[in-house]
Amino acid sequence: MSSVNILQSSFNGGELSPLMDARVDQSRYGNGCSLLRNMFVHPHGPASRRPGLRYAGGCKYHERRARLIPFAFSVDQSYALECGHLYMRVWKDGGQVVREDGTPVEVATPWTEEDLEGLKFCQSADVMYIVSPAHAPRKIMRHAHDDWRVAGLVFGSGVIKPAGLAGKAVGASGTREYSYVVTAVNKDTEEESLPSEPVRVQAASSLNVDDRIELSWDVPEGNYEYRIYKCWNDSESYGFVGRASSGSWVDRGATPDFDDGPPEIRNPFTEEGSYPSVVQFFQQRLCFASSRQKPQTVWTSQSGNYENLNVSNPLRADDAVTATIAADRVNAIRWMLPTKELLIGTVGGEWIMSGVNGEPLSPMSVAFQRQTVRGSADIMPIVIGSTVLFVQRCGKVVREFRYSLDVDGYDAGDLTVLSEHMTRDSMVREWAYQQSPHSIVWCVLENGALVAFTYEREHKVVGWHRHDTDGVFESICTIPGLGGDELWCIVRREIEGVPRRYVERLASYFAGGGMRDAFFVDSGLTYEGAPQDEMVGLEHLEGKTVSILTDGWVHPDRVVTGGRVVLDRAASLVHVGLGFVSDLSPMKPEVPLRDGTAQGRTKRISRLWVRLHESLGLKVGPDASRLREVVFRKGSDALGQAIPLFTGDKVAEFDAGYSPDAGILVRQDYPLPMTVLALIAQLEVGDR
Known part of the structure; x- marks a missing residue:
């Protein structure tokens, strides 16, 4: 029998696949976890509880799906567009945009519920171009904060031809x-x-x-x-x-x-079957691609004239371009992305489109080069720095498309290989990148689950984590905000047996300093003002059991009745919403022994130190059935006041026997913050 203290000071390996349980030789094993639920990892190592979801409002139709599309003019003029069955509504600053008379801003659109998933878009200032294979191209125009319009594109010159010759x-x-x-x-x-x-x-x-x-x-x-x-x-x-x-x-x-x-005059999009399904900007041209009749063709506008597809006879360098990928089989174009070249993802592989020998793209200078043969899903890619992330054709693998000096071309590495279980049972439906403050890619799966990974290429960080709520996620988008990027979601919840679709926004990440911004409930609301002994306006959670934080105190749970809950005592700062559980469990411990490995031997953790930062109220144990609450209140703490946030080491005695696994579970199920900096376990290893 030997005893040793083992340290895990980083969790940025993320949640690893069960198939990695024996890979103690893999570099990410030592900073990985077997479970990261409703937690996210920082690039530099710690793991924190995700913020809650603030309730913004209900979708127009609770019985129909909707989709969120980001519209970003600038940091302080960014919107989340709710596109649903034949309509579009606008959200900003945690609520719905309304006109001066209080009516919601709403615009009629041609897209049905079945069209929403196939919408592709790109934006230039206050104009967003949007395409669907079932409809002629459209543009969404913002004329003012409360003046939005959707119009069809009239292809051709914007200059009126001379008359009276x-x-x-x-x-x-x-x-x-x-x-x-x-x-x-x-x-x-x-x-x-x-x-x-x-x-x-x-x-x-x-x-x-x-x-x-x-x-x-x-x-x-x-x-x-x-x-x-x-x-x-x-x-x-x-x-x-x-x-x-x-x-x-x-x-x-x-x-x-x-x-x-x-x-x-030229307009190739005149009838059903000829409408493009992909749109993007490249070298001052608006590019369309992939109609049902011509799935491998790219059409571009004239240089600088986005809605002008006219050509001259003979052709000029700034005329519109039409080009078709010559491949061994017909592979529809799924996405385009502008870099130094125009990156193109097709069902069968990834290509670049550019001018010949570095020249600008023109009707007389256009070339395609295939880079990889992974095949792309029908999801728009994400750009992070100089790297492009795309979803492979199967919908379950995320790859990074980046230039490699080794092959003098692009390569497409697999970012899901060590966490393949995250997407094993369901494909990625939508995703969005939250650059600030923690560089996280969020993915909605077909089954309504939400998974994410922290991505920092320069530090070789790819850490996956899973997230859940009392409901299912259906759509997400991110838009810039003054305090960082905002993540908006459409969540389908069941209220009194009836499905309801809500627009919710991820709260600000908790940065410590006080409990005012400690928002750790979903579909939640906040009251701040004169002390009151009830919380109203909760009709959207009727019949639900809610978690409550009052002036930094964890209040007993309540059931929402008549859109309100009664508090035990009056409070001036109240957070109310659906509770959620955050779990962190590291991989099986490994220590080098003189006679080999600790794997397979019986082990026992007799004591655990949890190093915390600005945290409060958590449980620790070997598994979910044997958790003990960590005590934070000290004798010196003033009575009648909320316990202050804690930074430092908490020692937890373990009620665990000997086993080959020696598991550890850290859980937070109160509406309180938790950031784990390290786990130090006192491990006893048996002789066999």
Whole structure:
């Protein structure tokens, strides 16, 4: 029999797969856990309890699914858009955006409940472009905080073509027919209109100063110049002959440049089956991809003109681009992402699209190169620093798509390989990245579970953790906020036997210092003001047993009746909501012995030190059936006041016998904070 103290000072390996139970040789075993429930890991090692979910309001339809889409103009002008069956509503600052008369901001949309999962979007300032394979492309426009509109895209030039084009011959009588068209060019954006209606003029066979043709047209208000194109044969091909800054121009025998022709109208999205299912920006172009008829084709706008898909004859460098991936099989494009090249994820593999030899993308310079053959799920990727994360085609594997010098190209490493059990039973439905303050990727699974992983590539941290609530998660998104990124959720809960869908927001991460921000209840509300002995406004939790924190005290649980709960005594700061349990259990302990490993030998933990930071109220034991509460109140603490938060070591005597596992479970089921910095166990190892 030997006794030794073992230390686990980091938990950023996250929750590891049960298949890792014997991998004591793996580097992440020593900082991993067998269970991390409603806990998250910091990149530098500690594990903290996740914040609770603040109730924001109910979805419009409780019987239909909805989806949250982020709309971020700036840090202080960010919104979560609730897209549901034929409608869109707007959420911000913990509540729903309303008009001056108090009515919610709501806009009609063409997307049904069945269309929501397939929506893809990208944003430029106050305009979000959004596509669905079942509908023509749309854009969501924010004109003001309470003025939102959804409109279809009218593809083509935003510059109106010149009208009233007329021509007259001066000089010798006409023996030859000339034809002209004129376009208008916006001097600010350099966007060119479609050509005017042609005008035909009979004039001398050879034009000069005396024998000429004078053109004129109507001039609209605006900062325009004009381009004149000429045709002098039966081919009906026009070539550039000159510019004008006003509404007139004289042809004295200019020779057309047929390498520079006028724009031609083009709209490839005119009917069902031709609508794109992917949209993204790249090199000042708006890019669409993957219609049902052409699943491997990419269409881009003109450079700088997002809703203009026109081309010229012959093509110009800034014209719209159409290109199709030439692959060994038809693999639909699932996503696009702009980097130095345009990254493209298809069902069969991952590609890059760019100009040839580093040139800008243009109709004359476009190339595809396949990088990996993992295959992508129909979920938009996430960018973290210089790394792109995407979900593999099976929906259960997360890969990082990043440039590798070893292969002089992109590689796609597996981030789920050591925690594959997290997505073993269900695929990823949606995900969102919360960059600040803790760099966490949150994933909603098809079965309504919520899993997440802390990701810091430069520190080689990929730590998974699981989260649950009294209900199921259906949609999530993150938007920037003044105190960090905000995570918004749609949660389906059962209230008095009836399903209800709520919009809820993850509370701010607890940073210590006091109990005011210690919010550790779900679907919860806070009252702060003059002392009162009841909490009202809880109709959304009718019939539910709720956890309560009053002025830093853990109040006995109550059942919500008539939308209220009565408190034992008046309090000025009250948090009320659904309780949840947070668990941390490290991997089986391993210590080096003179005669080999401790694995397989009987072991006993006789004492445990839990090193805490700004924590209160937790239980410790070998398993869930043998937990002992850790005592925090000291004799020196003032009576009638809440116990202050504790930082330091707490010693827990263990009621455990000898076993091969020597398990440890740390649990928090009160509405209180908990951050575990380290576990120090006094371990006795048997001879066999």
